Amino acid sequence: MSLTATDPRATPRSDEDLAAAHAAGDAHAFDVLFERYRGRVLGYTRRMLGRPELAEEVTATVFVRVLEGRWKPTGRFRSYLFAVAHRACLERLRKRRTAQRYTPWLRVVPPDRTPEEVAVLGDRQRQIDGAMGRLPEEHRTLLLLYYGQELASKEVAEIVGCTDQQVRSKLAYARRKLRALIDEEAG
Amino acid sequence: MSAKDELSDWIGLRDEELDGATRRAVAELEARDPEARADADFARELAGALGREASGGPSLAEVRARSARDDARNWRPFGGGLLALAAAGLVFVLGPPTGAPDGRDKGMGAGPALVALSAVAEGPAGLRPLTAGSAVAPDERVVFWIDASTAGSLTLVEDGATVVYPQTGAWSARAGSQAVGGDSPLAWRPDVAGPHRYTAELCVSDGRCVTHDLALEWTPE
Numbered sequence: 154m155s156l157t158a159t160d161p162r163a164t165p166r167s168d169e170d171l172a173a174a175h176a177a178g179d180a181h182a183f184d185v186l187f188e189r190y191r192g193r194v195l196g197y198t199r200r201m202l203g204r205p206e207l208a209e210e211v212t213a214t215v216f217v218r219v220l221e222g223r224w225k226p227t228g229r230f231r232s233y234l235f236a237v238a239h240r241a242c243l244e245r246l247r248k249r250r251t252a253q254r255y256t257p258w259l260r261v262v263p264p265d266r267t268p269e270e271v272a273v274l275g276d277r278q279r280q281i282d283g284a285m286g287r288l289p290e291e292h293r294t295l296l297l298l299y300y301g302q303e304l305a306s307k308e309v310a311e312i313v314g315c316t317d318q319q320v321r322s323k324l325a326y327a328r329r330k331l332r333a334l335i336d337e338e339a340g
Numbered sequence: 341m342s343a344k345d346e347l348s349d350w351i352g353l354r355d356e357e358l359d360g361a362t363r364r365a366v367a368e369l370e371a372r373d374p375e376a377r378a379d380a381d382f383a384r385e386l387a388g389a390l391g392r393e394a395s396g397g398p399s400l401a402e403v404r405a406r407s408a409r410d411d412a413r414n415w416r417p418f419g420g421g422l423l424a425l426a427a428a429g430l431v432f433v434l435g436p437p438t439g440a441p442d443g444r445d446k447g448m449g450a451g452p453a454l455v456a457l458s459a460v461a462e463g464p465a466g467l468r469p470l471t472a473g474s475a476v477a478p479d480e481r482v483v484f485w486i487d488a489s490t491a492g493s494l495t496l497v498e499d500g501a502t503v504v505y506p507q508t509g510a511w512s513a514r515a516g517s518q519a520v521g522g523d524s525p526l527a528w529r530p531d532v533a534g535p536h537r538y539t540a541e542l543c544v545s546d547g548r549c550v551t552h553d554l555a556l557e558w559t560p561e
Contacts, residue, residue, distance in 0.1 A: 159543075187400050194394035213398035217407045240473045240503065247501045280431050300383070301390035306357055322351040325379070328352060332382055 168230035176224060182267035183220055186230070191216070193302060194238050200243040203286055213239050232308040234259050235298060239312050248288055284334035299324055351376055352383025362366040373505065454489040455542040457496075457552045462527050472554060481527035484520040484538065491515050492544040498536050499515075504528060533560035 166174075166185070172181035194215050198208040215238045224233050285293055290311075298309045299320070310320045343531075350358055350366050358366065370377045370517040394510040463480035476482055482494060484504075496504040503521050505511060530536055535557050543549040 184400055187403065191397045192395065195397040196392050196394040200390065205396075208394075209396070213403055213406055215395055216403045218397070220403060220407050244501050244503065281386070285390070296386060297390060299474060300386040301392055303354075303387075303392065306353065318349070321353065324352065325349050328379060328382055328386070331386075332378075 166296065168195070169226060172224040172230040172233075187216055190231070190234060194234065197235065197238055197297055197302055198242055200285060200301065201293060202245060207245060211238075211241050211245050216329055228311070229308065232311055235304060235308075236312045236323060239294060239298070242294075242333070243290070280335045280338060281331075283338060284331050287334055288327065288331060292323065292330060295320065295324050296327050296331065348376060348379070351379050352386075386531060391519075416423070455494070455540050455550050455552050456487040457538060457540040457554045458485045458487070459483065459538075459554060459556065460485065469558060472555060475557045475559050477559055478533075481529045482538070482556065483527050485517060486513060486520060486540050486542070486552075487517045488513050488515055488542055490542075490544055492542045494520075494540060494542050497539050498522055500537070500539065502530075504538065530558060533558040 166182075168189070170188065171182040171186050175186065178201060191212070195208060195212045198211045198215070199205060202208050202211060206260045216235070218237050218241070219234060222237070224230060268296075285296070288296070295309060298304050298312060301304065304312075306317050310317050313320070315323070347362075347365055350362055351370065354362065366380075369558075370380050402429045416482075459482045461468050461470055461474075461476055461482055463468055463477060468528065470476070486494060488494070491512065491514050494505070494511050498504050507519040511520075535555060538556065539551050540554075541549055541551045
């Protein structure tokens with residue numbers, strides 16, 4: 154008995170196999186990667202950008218760039234994907250910064266939740282979400298990539314362009330800063 | 341940095357990131373230092389609080405449709421059948437880049453790395469060289485050229501925000517004059533008409549980066 158590609162017992166293709174197939178012209182391979190990572194990229198962009206409509210637009214940008222780009226098999230596909238997402242978020246944040254310096258909505262509604270969702274969340278989650286929105290983008294990026302997306306510190310280092318040691322040190326600083334913001338808000 | 345500072349940087353990381361000795365040292369630090377323990381507890385809390393996924397998002401059809409629109413709007417292959425000859429001969433025909441490289445160095449002091457950005461407009465009337473502030477007609481697209489004093493990693497950005505090339509990763513430019521995109525130069529048109537500033541940034545192996553800007557005025561349709 155042999156397993157077919159549609160047999161649920163068949164081992165799913167790895168990200169790297171799918172990315173290589175996409176680079177070789179397999180249109181279906183991109184579709185699988187898209188479904189596999191859409192939620193994760195949206196989760197990242199929503200928490201980085203704070204506004205669901207911007208996050209949706211940037212998530213689309215990320216996947217358009219992956220669709221049109223050519224992943225090189227020198228590392229993990231997810232590192233490449235989140236590097237694209239990281240850069241796309243920074244581009245969007247820079248555009249927004251020139252148009253609007255103060256974003257009061259980040260203090261009122263936690264970054265990636267609608268007002269309705271906030272109403273049913275616990276206080277602690279609201280505190281964390283609110284404080285994340287007040288962190289500098291560099292620290293927010295590190296916390297989201299490492300704790301949120303569960304990337305290895307080495308992957309995070311490649312994405313943000315620093316060493317492993319710098320990532321560890323900055324993560325420690327970011328956690329302390331986040332705790333301080335939460336404590337400050339709790340008063 | 342003290343030994344304790346370095347060890348405290350390992351607090352809050354996942355077990356698989358630590359070797360056995362570091363794991364034991366961190367556990368001992370957390371056991372005797374309340375602040376270290378609080379940091380570790382907070383890191384565990386964050387792992388659950390910063391949710392990995394969100395529901396919703398763009399559909400596959402939307403992504404594919406946008407890719408098709410972007411291809412039509414921004415990029416077209418330059419030159420068609422005589423691409424290789426054009427890439428090789430264009431600088432000879434039109435002359436070297438006209439922009440003077442300012443060699444603005446973002447690294448540790450001045451050095452030999454320089455980059456010059458220039459552009460050529462492609463339209464129904466053929467090719468014409470552009471200079472700083474040149475107007476680009478609605479029916480024209482632009483091919484960018486760089487002249488690099490040394491090989492390096494190059495990016496081209498519009499108005500400090502929009503990445504023009506490459507869309508992902510980095511482009512390994514060689515020393516000398518070349519079209520942006522190397523063997524497959526592409527002709528660019530921005531989303532919005534009006535003035536735009538293009539910045540070529542060349543980063544060399546020792547970590548220094550230099551830039552050169554070129555301003556163009558895109559005439560509305």
